[in-house]
Amino acid sequence: MKKRVLLLSLIILACVTLSVFAQGAAEASAFPVRPLVMIVPFNPGGATDLLARKAQPKMEEVLGKPIAVQNMAGGATAIGNQYVMDQAHDGHTLLAQPTDITSIAIMGQSKLTSDDWSFLGIAAAVPSVFVVHPDSKIKTIQDLVAVMKTTKLTAAVAASGCAWTRAIGLFADQLKLTLPQFVPSGGGYTAAVSAMKKEVDFAACGFAEAIELIKGGELRALAYWGVEPVTLPNGTVVPTFGSVYPALKTFEPFGGWVGMAVPKGVPADVLAKLVNAYDIAIHQPDFIEFCKQSSFMFMGKIGADADAFAKLSTSVNAYLMYDLGFTPTDPATLGIQRVK
DSSP, rough: OHHHHHHHHHHHHHHHHHHHHHHHHHHTTOOOOSSSEEESSSSSSSHHHHHHHHHHHHHHHHSSSOEEEEEEEOOGGHHHHHHHHHHHSSSSSSEEEGGGGGTTTTSOOOSSEEEEEEEHHHEEEEEEEEEEEEEEEOOOOHHHHHHHTTTEEEEEEESTOOHHHHOOOHHHHHHTTTOOOOEOSSSHHHHHHHHEEEEEEEEEEEEHHHHHHHHTSEEEEESSSSSSOETTTTTTOOOOOOHOOGGGGGGGOOEEEEEEETTSSSSSHHHHHHHHHHEEEEHHHHHHHHHHHTTTTEEEEEHHHHHHHHHHHHHHHHHHHHHHTTTSSSSSGGGGGOOO
């Protein structure tokens, strides 16, 4: 009798296990089975937010489910990164992933690195621009250099260790200037707004994050880390850093990038669907034109290519932060190897 009961119990357990497995497989193949959430780890209006929201509608169309965009700023993206990592790894929670994933570990803000993520793709690069209030006594990038040789200014950036912090650090290091006091603002757009409100001496952000304020005359662009000068609608020319200071040309373009990612461990077939949706979304003509008109540099890297680029970028940025003295942590202690 006991043997029969045991046998029956084993049969029931096997049936339940097979049922759960079959249900899981069916849900994976039917993905998505519910609306998705896309976390943007910065405040609204910044480069990450703009590119995520531009990709959202086409991704919804391809996947056949709504995608809610939720801004979750804080910790130089560490809060948004951790939130997504803590959700079920089933593909229903996405992260609009900016270049900050290359620096938050080295800066001690998170233990997460690009190796913890599967990139759907990297849409665009975001060249950095330095901006001031139109009434500022700093009228040109040469004026800024002259002042920074003797004075410690205040500079708004998105977050500690962000791409805009690195842009200022590289600028100051190469031209032997005094580093400013950095003022984290929660996003590139809000950093630009800080300069517009005269809360800081200048701000560094993505050109795309400040372009409308610049065009509207609410900010003056001193120079940007692009490859060619930009002529504004009013005829004003925004020079590249390298065109004014040849020593900086080798670093152009310089700034950040924005992609989309999910935690490692998302089922392969689900990941493939997400990669396909993002691929279609960012290669739409209107998306590419948006990048052009907004001063983004379209990249269009997808899947494994994006993963490889993020890993390379992690090495470059981590060692840049270390070499510039922004962190005492040697990237090698985190398993990050220096690119030769």
